Amino acid sequence: MFEKSYVKDISYRTFDKRAIYYSKEYVERDRYEVMKNFIDRDNLALFSLKRMRKDNPLKVFLSKAITDKSYISSLDNGYTFPLYLYPDENTQTNLLESKDEDKPTRTPNLDHQIVADIAKAIDLTFTNEKEATAGTFAPIDILDYIYAVLHSPTYCETYKEFLKIDFPRVPYPSDADTFWQLVALGSDLRQIHLLESPKLAVQVKALSVGYPINGDNCVTRKMTKTSIGFEPNEADNSIGKVWLNDTQYFTNVPLVAWEFYIGGYQPAQKWLKDRRDRTLDHHDIKHYMNIIASLSLTNELMQQIDNINVTG
Template sequence: YREKGNPHKRSSDSTMMLFEPKADYNVKKPNLSNVLLEQLTTTFKQEPIPEQIFYYIYAVLYSNIYRSKYSEFLKIDFPRIPFTKDFKLFQKMSDLGKELIDLHLLKSEVLGSPISKFQGKGTNFVEKLRYNEKEKKVFINKERYFEGIEDEVWDYQIGGYQVCDKWLKDRKGRILTLDDIRHYCKVATALKKTIEIQKKIDRLYPQIEKDLIEFEKY
């Protein structure tokens, strides 16, 4: 910048930086408050890694008990995460959160064995969707269908949308490719496994609220 009083002279000891040095771009910096990290470290007698904390939070947010109990608050404010004092319980929840994240990123190894298969003869053209509750099949036209889609998977919603239904509706009037078919089978499997993990989380969640960390207010 120019020194005041001399617009043509540049300050020799001042530099304006719009961006961090290039060397810092690849350095991971956890977006967590020092207060949280210090309190968790003090309580657990060891410092949890940032990823563990993220996985724990993810698991809590997928607890049906948590969602139901605080539903009114979640409608009007950011979620407040209860942290257990029990490090072993924290680890268990963190592990379940990690499993969920791998599923939702479609990176989990369990997706290699999909619960659904694409069956029938004819075209892969998405014409008219129909779910056969009795046979657990999702028809995309009169002949072709995805089998093995249970009711709870078909009905599962994220963000107010019925996932399995919306994914196919968004492709109505198109021909499904082999990659599309594989992707849909993975999504259905991820939802099935998500439901199973949520049940595990709900078995643990009541223990969390029995002994919570109380954070100081600033």
């Protein structure tokens, strides 16, 4: 019997959230021990590949939901690292510690010794939840710091060979100033990748990304040499049109966004390929423009991160 309560969000591919009927009866490898921390929970995860067959050191992304193992690569299994762990419902610890029945106590999914070492290095006090108190830092700050470092072109080049064979390893912050600079940039990246940032609308406008032609909005292009997706402008080949079909297209799409890799995918291309022969609605068109804005902003932020020494 169909149970509506089993229908949950899943981070299926980059910038592509879908629905899953999350029941052991239908999902053979549900990885419930990890994914339970996202079911009707406020959480965030760093998603990473260990080994990747493509020669691309940028092999991380973020998720706020149940996550598919092929989230950023169809060739390589990925791993989901929740920022927080939630207790099983109705446990004695949960009942004793939770002050709000609707908000069970959660604990940071972080190594205590590593956190203590970071706190000592930057002379700040760690708190389990983000506070406005001066001199403190929280799990979200550590995640944002890590996320910024992993998007540093210098870091990716320096550890290129190691990143091909193992999980990325992150150097400790050297001081509080450097830590907070990277936290700020990592926070920007996080919000941009989750499509939650107000900067996306600003970037769409700044790039003048448009969708000028009316039509059926059906994606029929195959994104091949004979059925192209991207057509560079004659006057400026750094931007171009992205064609849905023979008459409709997005304008002023940066080539860097079109070609940008996250893991094994080029999201600006992958998202459209996965919708071939489908009709896009208004929400889909706006969503795609935000993907373009997100990828172009990512490229800009990576250059800003590279102005900070993250490798020591």
